[in-house]
Structure formats: structure tokens, C-alpha cells
Amino acid sequence: MHFIFKTRYEQDISLFKHSGQRFWYAALAVAAVAAPWLLSEYTLSQVTFIGIYAIVCLGLMLLAGFTGQVSLGHAGFLAMGAYTEAYLQANGWPFVMSLPMSALVAGITGIMIGLPALRVKGMYLSIATLAFGFILEQVVVSAEGITGGNAGRQVGKLTIAGIDFDDGTNFYYLVTVIAVLCVLGVLNLLRSPTGRAFVAIRDSEVSAQSMGINLAHYKTVAFALSAALAGIAGALYAHKIRIITPDQFGFLQSIELLMMVVIGGLGSIQGAIFGPAFWFLVQQLIVTGKDWLPPALGQQTGLQPTIFGIILIAIVLFEPMGLYGRWLKFRTFLEIFPFYRKGMFKRQKSYMKSERMK
Amino acid sequence: MLQLLQLIVSGAAIGCIYALIALGFVLIYKATETVNFAQGDLMMIAGFLGLTAMTVAGLPFWLAFLLTIVAMALLGMGTERLVLRPLLGQPAFTFVMMTIGLGYLARGLVTMIPYWGTETHSLPVPYKDEVIWFGGEGKGLVVSVEHLVIILATVVLVALLYLFFRYTRLGIAMQATSQNQLAAFYMGIPVRRVNMLIWGLSSAICGVAGLLLAPITFVHANMGFVGLKAFPAAVVGGFGSIPGALVGGLIIGIVESLAGFYLPEGFKDIAAYVVVLVMLVVKPNGLFGDNLTKKV
Numbered sequence: 019m020h021f022i023f024k025t026r027y028e029q030d031i032s033l034f035k036h037s038g039q040r041f042w043y044a045a046l047a048v049a050a051v052a053a054p055w056l057l058s059e060y061t062l063s064q065v066t067f068i069g070i071y072a073i074v075c076l077g078l079m080l081l082a083g084f085t086g087q088v089s090l091g092h093a094g095f096l097a098m099g100a101y102t103e104a105y106l107q108a109n110g111w112p113f114v115m116s117l118p119m120s121a122l123v124a125g126i127t128g129i130m131i132g133l134p135a136l137r138v139k140g141m142y143l144s145i146a147t148l149a150f151g152f153i154l155e156q157v158v159v160s161a162e163g164i165t166g167g168n169a170g171r172q173v174g175k176l177t178i179a180g181i182d183f184d185d186g187t188n189f190y191y192l193v194t195v196i197a198v199l200c201v202l203g204v205l206n207l208l209r210s211p212t213g214r215a216f217v218a219i220r221d222s223e224v225s226a227q228s229m230g231i232n233l234a235h236y237k238t239v240a241f242a243l244s245a246a247l248a249g250i251a252g253a254l255y256a257h258k259i260r261i262i263t264p265d266q267f268g269f270l271q272s273i274e275l276l277m278m279v280v281i282g283g284l285g286s287i288q289g290a291i292f293g294p295a296f297w298f299l300v301q302q303l304i305v306t307g308k309d310w311l312p313p314a315l316g317q318q319t320g321l322q323p324t325i326f327g328i329i330l331i332a333i334v335l336f337e338p339m340g341l342y343g344r345w346l347k348f349r350t351f352l353e354i355f356p357f358y359r360k361g362m363f364k365r366q367k368s369y370m371k372s373e374r375m376k
Numbered sequence: 377m378l379q380l381l382q383l384i385v386s387g388a389a390i391g392c393i394y395a396l397i398a399l400g401f402v403l404i405y406k407a408t409e410t411v412n413f414a415q416g417d418l419m420m421i422a423g424f425l426g427l428t429a430m431t432v433a434g435l436p437f438w439l440a441f442l443l444t445i446v447a448m449a450l451l452g453m454g455t456e457r458l459v460l461r462p463l464l465g466q467p468a469f470t471f472v473m474m475t476i477g478l479g480y481l482a483r484g485l486v487t488m489i490p491y492w493g494t495e496t497h498s499l500p501v502p503y504k505d506e507v508i509w510f511g512g513e514g515k516g517l518v519v520s521v522e523h524l525v526i527i528l529a530t531v532v533l534v535a536l537l538y539l540f541f542r543y544t545r546l547g548i549a550m551q552a553t554s555q556n557q558l559a560a561f562y563m564g565i566p567v568r569r570v571n572m573l574i575w576g577l578s579s580a581i582c583g584v585a586g587l588l589l590a591p592i593t594f595v596h597a598n599m600g601f602v603g604l605k606a607f608p609a610a611v612v613g614g615f616g617s618i619p620g621a622l623v624g625g626l627i628i629g630i631v632e633s634l635a636g637f638y639l640p641e642g643f644k645d646i647a648a649y650v651v652v653l654v655m656l657v658v659k660p661n662g663l664f665g666d667n668l669t670k671k672v
Binding site for chain 2: 082086088133134138140141142144145146148149150152153156159160269273276277280318319320321322323324325326327328330331334335338
């Protein structure tokens, strides 16, 4: 394991803990820049999707993984971002202005959803977000003038400063740059007092409150930021998919976003990227593997939900820290090679504590 | 006036279904402080099991009904034993994610089973498409027998559950477990086994709800989404209260029925969610809920 003896304050706050990390992230950056030359057009488009979903998952991770507030209506924020972008672009707004506006609109929606959070918590909050998700979906269907209703809405071509971004490669770079900026933003946020407050709220609301953290304020901020990230992703999603319909932003989408975050690993930034990457990889494997399976199994529409359901159950049962946790264990195993013990990452069990006073 | 009454009756019937599903939530919530997001999917499985028993095996309705309930109870207990007991002592979110995963899996698996598939099936109950007139044929209140059966069955089931929790040893043991697991354990109650039985009971109730609902909505893989409307029912009644689940379900069912008639299209589907948001803002603990304050 890498133990760093910190002698300067800059070391403590630097994004990369040691030179090895700096090297590997630089290698990743080079790979990301070189991707359009290395990958086929189809694969590049899938990678772009991973980037878009990584931004949503980053927002959901901030909320569920770092603040401990579970949202079952996150697809609603995605819809807010996508429709705002489509509407503003049709009205002649440039992308550099409509993108922040999409984030803002989604963020304001997030504040509205966060408001019940001032009074309710835990499971009640999940149900409130679930209810909001359904209502938002219905609003999108009803506001036909802006959203085109159930028939869907076309999204126009994306050009920034005269450069055509609808082309696969350019759009890939755009998504990657925005995703990296979002990751850096969230990383910095987590090192700030706000981020520390989020983690404190996740670990114990009572002790956070007694340390002087204003629960209502920080929960609302968490909802707003998380929704704003989903709004940014929604705007990019609208340009990627070209035709947006309300059923793309339904309850199932919210559930799948949550599943990606849990599979990736709750409480880690890397998890928010591992999750969607793994999701799309498995999806691709299923599509390719279909031809190899007997037709009775391969042609079933239920194959994909079944496989993802099993993956999620296995992750919850055996690897609560998700794919990132698995990677962490593997890395530790290599770093301290002969000395890895089985119980090093063991979960603490405790008796169920009732939240009811009686 | 008659029309209003008509709407209320049909709303109450659907409300009873919500109430039964909500009852399933409440039992599990009371016992383990976790929420089962797969409740609606359990209901869907019950619908398919009943369908198979009646059409493929050719059993009479009552036998098929009983067999389905028993199968559902076993399924519930098996689920608890296999995937939920290993999670005992983990945060509530783990359980939520697990049950979401189970529901997702169930929806996928059901479409892969031959004969069940992705089509919609109709459950051939003996009382299908019959109506009863109250107050004169042609001018009085018309109630379909399907609705009447739902309401009567719910009343009987809730009464039985009340008696069970009030007077039987097992019922009292379940209450004790739900209030304090550790203390119940010290008193000699086998907490784990009781938890397993509660899961069995909860999914058996879901089975009843599924079989009662099937004649109205048909049986199909996404039937379980009705279960999501039971969340508002449970919250309005106050999570953790059995009479609350019944009242909450009725309120949601009736509001939905009235909204479907008096408000523009689309409001019917979200009426339940609007009600629950208002309830959460005004009175988060619900009508019959306990006071939720965390002990440090």
C-alpha cells in the first residue's frame, strides 16, 4: 500500500495523491483524446453515451452516495434538462447559454423536490421523489406546446461558433470535456465545507445537526446540484438522441440510473463512471451474445432485465461497495501481495435500530 | 349524485387493492423497518400463478386461489431466507436496492417463461362481467361483482388480520418483533423465523390482491406497477399502521376515481402522487402514523 508522508499543505489538497496516480490518469487522458482514431464509429457513440450517463450518475452519486438521500425520480431532472435545451435551441439560443440554462432549470426543479426533504427523510423522501418523478413525466406529456407531448420532440443541429458538433467525433470531445469538468467540480466540492457537510449528513443526521450543520440547507443544496448535473446530461442526451419522448424519462429510467450507481459503487466518484460503463458493456455483450444463445433464450426481450437484476442482487449481497470496491480489493491484494487477509474489508453488522420512539 | 356514488364505489374497489398492497408494505415495514419495492411484482407473479393453475392445470377457481396463496407465502418466505436474511443489520437502503433488483429481475424472468410471456392474459374467474343493481334495475346503483368481491374480501382479510395480531401467540410475537427486535429476542422469540413468516404473510396478502385485481386489469408482466400507487396509500395512512393502510388505500382509490372523471385527461394517473406530496408536506407521519423521531 502507498503510504504518503505529507509535509506540505498542497500535498493534502492535491487531486492526485502520488505520482503513480498522476501517471495513470495522464494515460487515461491520452487514451480519451486518441479514442476517435482507435474506435469504430459505433463504439465511439456508445462511449459518448457512457459519458452522458456518467454525468447523471455523478449527480446521483452526490445525492445518494455522498449525502445519503435516495432519489427515485432522477429521470425527471434529466427530462427537464433535455426539454429545456430542445426548447431554447429552437428559439435560437446558443449552446453556451442554453446548457447552463438547462442546468439551472433542472436545479430549480431539484430545489422544489428538495423542499419536502426539509420535513421528511429516509424512505419517505424516496417516496416523495418517486411521486415527483411521476408528476414531472405527466407534466411533460401535458405541456404539448413545449414538449410535443407523447409524439416526441425533434432536437435541432448543434453548432457552436460555426463548428458542427453533430458529427460523432466532435460531439464525443464535447461530452468528454464536459464530463471531466463535472468530475473535477464534484471532486472540489467534496473537499469543501459543503462536501464535508454532505458526508456528515450521510453518516448520521443527528450528529451532523449537533455539529451545527443546517440539514435543510445542505439537503436542498445537494438536491439542486444533483439535479443540475442531471440537467447538463439531459441537454447532451437530447442532442445525442435527436428525438426526445416522455417515455424515455419514466420510472424505469430512474431505477436504472440508481442501479448503475449502486453497481458502480456507492460513495465513490469512480463508481459513477464504472457504473454506466459496465452497464453499456454488458448491454453490448448481451446484444452480441444473443446470436450464440439458443433462439428460445436469445430472442427473449426479458433477457436483459433478468441479467441486470441478477447482477444488482449479486452486487448488493456480495459487494456492497460495487465495482469500485472490487477494484479496491484487487488493488490492495496486489499492493501488499502476500499479506492480504480475507476480513480486511469486512462489513460491520449491527442490530437493527428502530427510528421509532416507543 | 348517483354518478358520484358510482365513482366512489368503483374507486373504493381499486382503493381496496391499494390497501392490500399497502398492508403488505406495512407488515414488512413494521417488522424490519425496510420497504419492499417488489411488492407489486409479487402481485404480478400471483396473477400468473393463478392463471396457470386455472387454465393450464384446469383447477376450479377456489382451489387455484388457495394454491396460489400458499405458493405466494412460500415464495415470500423463500425470498426472505435466501436473499434478505444475509443483509440483516445493513442500512435500510441496501434492502431497498435489493427489493428493486428483485422486482426488476421478476419482470424480466416472467416474460421468459413459456405461456406467460409478454402478452396480456385474462383470468377466467367465475364471477366475470356480472353486475348487481342496487335500488332497481336500470336506474339504481350498478356495481360489478368483481368490485364487490374485492371490497368484501378486503374487509374479511383485514378483520382476520386484526384478530390474528390481537389474539394469537404468533401475532403478538410479530408485534413484539416489530417494536424491538433485541428485546423480543431476549424474551425468547425466534426473531429471524418471525421475520420469515412476516414475509410469507405479506406476500400471501399480495397474492390475494393480485388475484382480485387480475379480472379487472388482466394479467401481464407490467401489472406490478400498480404496486407503486400503494406507496401513496401507505404514506397517507401512516407507514406502520394497519388501519392506516386500509384508510389510505380507500382515500387514494376514491380520489383517483373522482380525478379521472372531473379533471382533464392525465390527472387520474398522478392524482395519487399529488395527494402523497401534499400529505408529506402537511403531515409527514400520515393519518395514523407513529411519531418518527430518532433516538440518539
